[in-house]
Amino acid sequence: MISASLNAYIAVSALLFAIGFLGVLVRRNTLVIFMCLELMLIASTLALVAFSRFNGTMDGNTFVFFILTVAAAEVAVGLAIIVAYFRKKQTVQVDHINELKN
């Protein structure tokens, strides 16, 4: 089933990571920034799975298992924080979220 080289998989992973990073830098909506963060996380798991497959080891796959769990927890907490902030400030634009107090 496999034919593409490890280089190709790592290149795709790095490309997705770069796109996610660009999104974090240029977008202003906190929710979209959060989505781009998730994309970066998943891009890194692609690299882990590819390394694991091409080395014949199991550890990378197991790490991805944990990363998925922690990412789900992270999304729940992050969105709860965004909702709590929106209740206070009525905005999710990062330009308006520039102070921790008040």
Add this chain to the structure above:
Amino acid sequence: MAHLLFLVFSVFSAVCAAGIVLSRNSVNAAMFLLLSLLGIAGLFVSLDAFLLAFLLLLVYAGAVVALFVFIVMLLDTGGGTSPARSLVAKLAGLVALALIAAGLGSFALRGRLAAPGAAGIPAVGASLKAYAYQLFTLYLLPVEIVGFLLLITMIGVIVLSRKEEGNP
């Protein structure tokens, strides 16, 4: 054939990832995230990690993206105009993108990752038994810690999303 599938899935996920960054509407961005995850799950399948592809779809497409869409609709952020990015931020974004592109190009052209191909390497990630063996022997403590983390997350989210009544 497999090479063609790899190309299709990687281009698909990259295009949809670009769609997240470029779309004006948050709901569209969430849908693009879902499509991009589909492409990445296809790449996982091409790497013989069937369980991980399934889990990715289950956890991300099933729970995370649904949560995102739910929050986007709950908050009703609208398409309100926001002040334009400063020149410094735009420059920083471009410089960061150029650096990442340079790094990507350098290892794509001169990288030493070129493995002899996966044809002779056993696909250990394809069997469920391998996951179970790893998770219940070597990684037993991390599994328990992650379970505890999920419990803490549940309590934390309940506390965070509770309406403050007494104190403003």
